[in-house]
Structures are given as C-alpha cells and as structure tokens.
Amino acid sequence: MLSLVLVSSAFAQKAVMEAPKGFDQPTAGSATGKLDSISYTSKTVGTVRKALVYTPPGYSKKKKYPVLYLLHGIGGDEKEWLKGGDRR
Known part of the structure; x- marks a missing residue:
C-alpha cells in the first residue's frame, strides 16, 4: 500500500511599514467633517440606543455616501472609538 503525504508550510513575510510622520495630526487649512x-429606537433590543454619525465636509442629503460602521464590544459605548478603543 502506497501512502502519499503532502506537507505544506507557510511563512509570514516580515513587512515593516510605518505611516508617515504626522499622518494622525490635523492638517492646517484642510476641510473637516462634522x-x-x-x-434611535432599536427594534432589535427594544430600547433607545445612541450612535455617533460622521458626515464629511460638504455633506449633502441628496448624495449617497459609502458607510463604515465601527462597532464596540461588550461594555463599550458609542464613544469607544474616539477613546482609541482602549478601556484602560
């Protein structure tokens, strides 16, 4: 009887990439959103819930925008991402 065994191993590449200095700092003169x-009343849990909504500079209700939902974990609140997601 002949047995065939295939062994495969993968190695992660070491990618050291750093963001440019000041990427997280406001740029003077650049437009900011709101x-x-x-x-809102949640039909799922049956209570009033809170949320933060960011609208970009020049926002118009007549235009469609892409949406990104940032959800917090258990014990967090709608401001968790403003605190860096850190509960310390």
Whole structure:
C-alpha cells in the first residue's frame, strides 16, 4: 500500500511599514467633517440606543455616501472609538 503525504508550510513575510510622520495630526487649512450624536429606537433590543454619525465636509442629503460602521464590544459605548478603543 502506497501512502502519499503532502506537507505544506507557510511563512509570514516580515513587512515593516510605518505611516508617515504626522499622518494622525490635523492638517492646517484642510476641510473637516462634522460629528453628531444621535439617538434611535432599536427594534432589535427594544430600547433607545445612541450612535455617533460622521458626515464629511460638504455633506449633502441628496448624495449617497459609502458607510463604515465601527462597532464596540461588550461594555463599550458609542464613544469607544474616539477613546482609541482602549478601556484602560
């Protein structure tokens, strides 16, 4: 009886990539959006929930925009991402 065994191993590449200095700092003269705090009634959990909504500079209700939902974990709140997601 002949047995065939295939062994495969993968190695992660060491990619050292750093963001440019100051990437996380506001740039003077650049347009900024708006952050609003809203409340809505959740049909799923049956209570009033809070959320933060960011609208980009020049936002128009007549235009469609891509959406990114940032969800917090258990014990967090709608401002968790503003705190860097860190509960310390």
